[in-house]
Structure formats: C-alpha cells, structure tokens
Amino acid sequence: MARHAVMTRQVCTLVPYEPRQKPSLLVSAEFVWHEEGILELSYGLRSRGEAGLNDIQIPATAISPQRCDELWSNTCFEAFLAHPGQENYWELNVAPSGNWNLYSLENYRNGLKPELGVLLPNISIHAGPKDFRCDVLLNLQPWLPGISCPEFSLAAVMKHADASYSYWAIRHTGQGPDFHDRRSFIQP
Numbered sequence: 001m002a003r004h005a006v007m008t009r010q011v012c013t014l015v016p017y018e019p020r021q022k023p024s025l026l027v028s029a030e031f032v033w034h035e036e037g038i039l040e041l042s043y044g045l046r047s048r049g050e051a052g053l054n055d056i057q058i059p060a061t062a063i064s065p066q067r068c069d070e071l072w073s074n075t076c077f078e079a080f081l082a083h084p085g086q087e088n089y090w091e092l093n094v095a096p097s098g099n100w101n102l103y104s105l106e107n108y109r110n111g112l113k114p115e116l117g118v119l120l121p122n123i124s125i126h127a128g129p130k131d132f133r134c135d136v137l138l139n140l141q142p143w144l145p146g147i148s149c150p151e152f153s154l155a156a157v158m159k160h161a162d163a164s165y166s167y168w169a170i171r172h173t174g175q176g177p178d179f180h181d182r183r184s185f186i187q188p
Contacts, residue, residue: 025048033188040138077136
C-alpha cells in the first residue's frame with residue numbers, strides 16, 4: 001500500500017507552564033501533516049515517578065465518542081492551526097475519552113464557533129499502567145485546504161487528582177499559560 005507523502009513532521013516534548021510543577025510526568029506530542037491535507041497527531045503521557053498517571057484525571061473511553069464543548073475544563077489535548085499571515089485560526093480539542101471538538105476563531109480568542117465543515121476524526125486511545133497515548137487522524141479538507149502546511153501549536157491541559165490543573169505546551173510566551181498566543185506557534 002502506498003503511503004502519503006509527508007510534508008512536515010515535528011516531535012516535541014511539551015513543557016508545563018510552571019517548570020517545577022508535576023515533574024513525575026513526561027508529556028510529548030507529534031504533528032504530521034500530509035500534502036493531501038491529512039493531519040496526524042499523537043499525544044503521549046509517561047509516568048516518571050510514583051504518582052505519574054495516577055495523579056491525572058483520565059476519563060474512561062466513551063462508548064460512542066462525540067463532539068462536546070468545554071473539553072478543556074478536564075484533561076484535554078489541543079492543537080492550534082493557522083494559515084501563515086492570517087488572523088483566523090482553528091482549535092482542536094480531544095479528550096482522553098475520545099470526545100472532541102473543532103472550533104474556528106476570527107482572531108485572538110475572538111469569534112469562537114464550532115467548525116461545521118469537518119469530518120469526524122479517527123481517535124484511538126492506548127492506555128497502560130505507566131503510559132497513555134491518544135492518536136488523532138483528521139482530514140483538513142475542505143475547511144483548511146492543504147495548499148501549504150499550517151502554522152501550529154500543540155498543547156495539553158491536565159486535571160490532577162486534587163482538582164488542580166497544569167498547562168503544557170511546546171513553549172509558553174506570555175505571563176500566563178495561553179495556548180492561543182500566536183508567538184508560540186511553530187512556523188514550518
């Protein structure tokens with residue numbers, strides 16, 4: 001079987017906004033964009049100590065994953081996509097349960113609305129005693145044409161057993177955790 005030509009691939013470690021926060025957890029993300037407009041994402045959690053994954057609230061996998069709002073209020077994996085030089089962008093949220101949503105925004109944190117032109121993403125969850133992985137396959141057509149690789153940022157929100165949160169991203173550029181800050185996006 002022929003494979004799609006890969007245009008961009010980025011594997012990175014996500015860092016918490018508070019660097020000393022939750023050192024018992026390693027969070028990674030992978031971004032693969034294909035020239036046909038197919039996006040592959042993979043988020044991994046690995047325990048580096050006693051607490052590790054036991055400290056993270058990971059909801060059970062949904063029998064029928066569906067589109068849901070406010071997934072970021074619990075443990076959630078996020079991807080932000082934008083065309084270079086344009087103010088509008090998209091936010092993808094995927095919960096460890098398999099629930100998801102995709103939003104379009106007109107500009108920085110403004111005009112949030114569900115992107116209706118998206119096909120159902122393929123989401124697979126793999127859980128072990130010391131690691132967890134969420135893989136996402138998403139067709140960007142027709143709502144984000146595959147003319148060129150988008151600028152992107154990968155992030156995660158972790159809700160902990162004590163109901164506190166930690167915020168993980170490729171990089172943090174502001175005075176607080178702000179995944180929408182375009183300065184944190186990678187420009188391929």
